[in-house]
Amino acid sequence: MRAIILVLALMMLAASCAPAATTLSDCAGVVRVFGDMSSWMSSCFVIGDGSYVLTTWDSVTEVISKDTKQTMRFPLFISAYTGQAYQCELKAFNKELNVAILKLPVSGLPAAPLAQIADFAKAAYGTMGQLSDNDVVGNKWPTSLYAITLDKSAKPPKLGVSQWSADKVFITDIGNYKWMFLSSVDPSDAVPNGAMVARDATVVGMYVNKLVVTGGKQDVIYGRCAMAPEMARFCGDSGIDTASLYEPPKPTAVKAKDADAAFQLCCRIYSQIGARRPALALQPATALAAARPQDAQAKMALGIAQLGAGKADEALKSFDEATKLDPKLPMLRTNRALALAALKKTSDAESEMLKAVEESTADPRPVVALAEFYLANEKTLDKALEYAKKAAILSPNSAAAELLVGKVEKSRKKYQEAVNAIGEAIKMSPDWWEAWYALGSTYEAGGDKTNAEKAYRMLLDKQPKNPDSYMTLASFLGDEGKKDEALELIGKLKALNPPKEVLDAAQQLQDKIEGKKPTEVKKPQAK
Numbered sequence: 001m002r003a004i005i006l007v008l009a010l011m012m013l014a015a016s017c018a019p020a021a022t023t024l025s026d027c028a029g030v031v032r033v034f035g036d037m038s039s040w041m042s043s044c045f046v047i048g049d050g051s052y053v054l055t056t057w058d059s060v061t062e063v064i065s066k067d068t069k070q071t072m073r074f075p076l077f078i079s080a081y082t083g084q085a086y087q088c089e090l091k092a093f094n095k096e097l098n099v100a101i102l103k104l105p106v107s108g109l110p111a112a113p114l115a116q117i118a119d120f121a122k123a124a125y126g127t128m129g130q131l132s133d134n135d136v137v138g139n140k141w142p143t144s145l146y147a148i149t150l151d152k153s154a155k156p157p158k159l160g161v162s163q164w165s166a167d168k169v170f171i172t173d174i175g176n177y178k179w180m181f182l183s184s185v186d187p188s189d190a191v192p193n194g195a196m197v198a199r200d201a202t203v204v205g206m207y208v209n210k211l212v213v214t215g216g217k218q219d220v221i222y223g224r225c226a227m228a229p230e231m232a233r234f235c236g237d238s239g240i241d242t243a244s245l246y247e248p249p250k251p252t253a254v255k256a257k258d259a260d261a262a263f264q265l266c267c268r269i270y271s272q273i274g275a276r277r278p279a280l281a282l283q284p285a286t287a288l289a290a291a292r293p294q295d296a297q298a299k300m301a302l303g304i305a306q307l308g309a310g311k312a313d314e315a316l317k318s319f320d321e322a323t324k325l326d327p328k329l330p331m332l333r334t335n336r337a338l339a340l341a342a343l344k345k346t347s348d349a350e351s352e353m354l355k356a357v358e359e360s361t362a363d364p365r366p367v368v369a370l371a372e373f374y375l376a377n378e379k380t381l382d383k384a385l386e387y388a389k390k391a392a393i394l395s396p397n398s399a400a401a402e403l404l405v406g407k408v409e410k411s412r413k414k415y416q417e418a419v420n421a422i423g424e425a426i427k428m429s430p431d432w433w434e435a436w437y438a439l440g441s442t443y444e445a446g447g448d449k450t451n452a453e454k455a456y457r458m459l460l461d462k463q464p465k466n467p468d469s470y471m472t473l474a475s476f477l478g479d480e481g482k483k484d485e486a487l488e489l490i491g492k493l494k495a496l497n498p499p500k501e502v503l504d505a506a507q508q509l510q511d512k513i514e515g516k517k518p519t520e521v522k523k524p525q526a527k
Contacts, residue, residue: 028161038274041274043055046079056208078267111249289301294325459473470492474493478512483514
C-alpha cells in the first residue's frame with residue numbers, strides 16, 4: 001500500500017514539474033531588429049527542436065534606400081511563452097521565398113509542427129492567370145492565423161496573440177515555389193507579416209504580405225503565404241533536421257507564472273533601447289531584473305538602461321552580475337566596456353573591448369564600439385580608422401559603417417577621404433539626415449564653405465520638417481553674414497511649433513545673429 005502511495009506521489013510530482021500542454025499560440029513571439037537608422041518589431045514563431053525561429057526576410061531587413069537593403073544578422077527574439085528575450089543569429093534567408101531562419105542560443109521552446117505536401121490534397125490549385133482575374137478564386141479550406149499584435153484598447157496597451165480565420169485557399173506556382181493565397185480573412189484587421197497559418201494544430205504556411213487585385217467592380221484581396229513544405233525544404237537545405245520540423249519534440253521549457261508580465265516588460269524595454277532612448281527603459285528594466293534575478297539578459301538590459309541614464313557605476317554592477325550568470329552572453333563584454341569607459345577606466349575598457357572583438361570575429365557591433373572608443377582620443381585615431389574600416393567590411397551595405405569611416409577621417413583632418421566615405425554613405429541612404437550633416441560639417445572644417453552650404457541646403461531639402469535642419473543652415477548662414485536668410489529660416493522653424501527647448505535654442509541663435517546679448521533665464525523664486 002505504501003509503495004502504491006509513493007508511486008502516485010512521484011507521478012503527481014512529475015506532473016507538476018512537467019511543462020504544461022502547449023498550443024500554437026505558445027510558439028508565437030516577436031523579433032526585435034536593431035538597424036542602422038531604425039528599430040522595429042515583427043511576428044515570428046518557433047520551429048524544429050525549439051531552437052529555431054521562422055520569420056519573413058523582410059522582417060530582418062532594413063531598407064536603406066530603394067537601391068540598398070541590409071539584412072541584420074543579430075536580432076532579438078522575445079518569447080510570449082517564457083517571457084524571455086534571447087539574442088539570436090541569422091542562420092539563413094531566402095529572398096524569393098521571403099523566409100528567414102534565426103538560431104536561438106537555447107532549445108526546448110514550444111515549436112510549431114509544419115504540414116507536409118499531402119496535407120494540401122484538398123486545396124485548390126491553379127494558374128497565376130486565374131489569380132489575376134477579378135473574381136475570388138479558390139475552394140473552401142478553412143485556416144486560422146496567429147500572430148502577436150498590440151491591443152490598443154487595453155489600458156495600458158498590451159501585446160498578445162491575436163487570431164484570424166480564412167475560409168478559402170488557392171495554390172499556384174510563382175517562380176521556383178508554390179504559394180498559398182488566402183481569401184475571406186476575418187476580422188479585416190491587418191495580419192502581421194510572419195503570422196502562422198494553421199489547420200487544426202499544424203502550420204500550413206506563413207503569412208508574407210497582402211495582395212490586392214484591381215481592375216474589377218471591386219478589389220479582390222488575398223493573403224500571400226509561403227507554404228510549409230517549401231519552408232521545410234529550405235530549412236532542410238540549411239541544415240535543420242526535417243524530422244523535427246514535422247514532429248517537434250515535446251518542449252522542455254517551462255512556462256512561468258509571470259511569463260506574460262515579463263513578455264510585456266521585455267517588449268517595452270527593447271522598444272526604448274531600439275529607439276535610442278535607453279534611459280526610458282530604466283523602470284521596466286528594473287522591474288524585470290527584480291522579477292527574474294537569474295536572467296542574465298535581463299541584467300544586461302538593466303545595465304544598458306542605467307548607462308543611458310548616466311548611472312555608470314550601477315550599470316557596471318549590473319553587467320558584472322550578468323557575467324556571473326552567463327559570461328558568454330553576446331554583447332555583454334562590449335556593454336561592460338562602455339560602462340568602464342564612462343567611468344574613465346580607459347585601460348580596462350580597451351582591454352574588454354579587444355576581448356569582445358576577439359571572441360566575436362564575425363559580429364560588427366563590438367568592432368564599431370571599439371572604433372568609436374578610439375575615435376574619442378586624438379592619439380588613437382589610426383586605430384579608430386583600422387576598426388572603422390573593419391566594420392565596413394563586415395557590413396558591406398551599412399551606411400552607418402561608411403559614415404563612421406568618414407567621421408574618423410575628418411578627425412584625422414583627411415578631409416577628402418572623409419568626403420569620399422560620407423559620400424558612400426549618402427549613396428546608400430540619400431535621405432539620411434546625419435550623413436548630410438556630416439558632409440556639410442566636413443566641408444566646413446576643411447575650409448570649403450561653398451560645398452558646406454550646398455550640403456546644409458540639401459539637408460533642409462531632405463528633411464524639411466526637422467527643426468535641426470533649419471538650425472544648422474541658419475547658424476551657418478549667420479556666421480557667413482547672410483543674416484536676413486538666416487532669420488527667415490528661424491522664423492520658419494518657429495512655425496513648426498517644436499518643443500520648448502528647441503524654441504529656446506532658436507531664440508538664442510536669433511539673438512546672436514541680431515547682435516543682442518543672450519537672454520538670462522530667471523531662476524524660479526523659492527516659495
